[in-house]
Amino acid sequence: MxxxxxxxxxxxxxxxxxxxxxxEYKILLIQRGFAPEKEKWSLMGGFVQKNESLDDAASRILDQLTGLKNVYLEQLHSFGKPNRDPIxxxxxxxYMALIDIQQYEQQINNDFHARWFPINQLPKLIFDHEEMIDMALMKLRYKATLHPVLFExxxxKFTIPQLITMYEGLFATEIDKRNFSRKILSSDLLIKENEKDKSSSKRGAFYFRLNRETYKKNFQRIHNFLPKN
Structure with a gap:
């Protein structure tokens, strides 16, 4: 029926x-493998099969096109203009996926020429994919003020300078580094390691880990560390 x-x-x-x-922030793109717009730069996409959920389809397609598995995936929005696809x-x-590039760099396959592009240096994309990226970044900025999503x-292990660079890059603003460090170190959100990163200076910067248990109890406190517009 x-x-x-x-x-x-x-x-x-x-x-x-x-x-x-x-x-810096980057977006992973591939060259589309079929018409229309074959070999043009595209987001990771594909069609949902009859017997799979949206989440299952997103995971399967991501695996097929890039080899990436078990990454953070969150459903964001639906795009349905009648003429968005010419066929x-x-x-x-x-869906939005958040990954540590260095952790997954070796896992990405090259079957579809997957390539990282800085978010402010993206090539021309097919269909409405640029609009999709703009919306994803807007939602990520909102979520990042309330939730530890950026730690994905x-x-x-990371340093305070890396953390500051990450927030400055997303919000395109300069953070008062001393004030940010003082507030976040007094919050019990981070666990200090004995090891230092000395790649940028002789003095080095201590490594930290996220205290996930504390963060879940006080997740809204991240908003207090960010500059007010």
Missing amino acids: KYSNQERMLVAVDSIIIGFDGN ERVIAVT LLPD
Whole structure:
């Protein structure tokens, strides 16, 4: 039995894979493998199969196109303009993935020429993929003020300067480094390690880990460390 007098349409998932390499934010793109717009730069996307959920489709397509598995994936928004795809009516559901570039660099396969692009140096993308990225970054900025989501972009051990660079890069603003450090170190959100990172200076900077238990209890406190507009 089917619903009568209803037009059939395709459903796709597109993933905005956001990475941080310790200095800047990047988006992972591929060259599209089929027409239309073949070999043009694209987000990771594909069609949902009959017997899979949206989440399962997003994970499968990400694995097939890049080899990435078990990464942070969050459903964001649906794009459904009638003419967004020139071939057929396609509803696209977007997902956002957050990864530490250095951790997953060796895992990414090259079958579709996957390549990292800085968020302010993106090539021309197919369809409405630029709009998808803009929305993902806007939602990430909102979430980052309330939730430890940005820590998905960092290795398990990180320094305060890396943390500051990460927040400055996302919000495109300069943070009072001394004030930020004082507030976050007094919050019990971080666990200090004995080891130092001496790659940038002789004195070095201590490594820290996120105290996830404390953060879950006080997750809104991250807002107090960010500059007020």
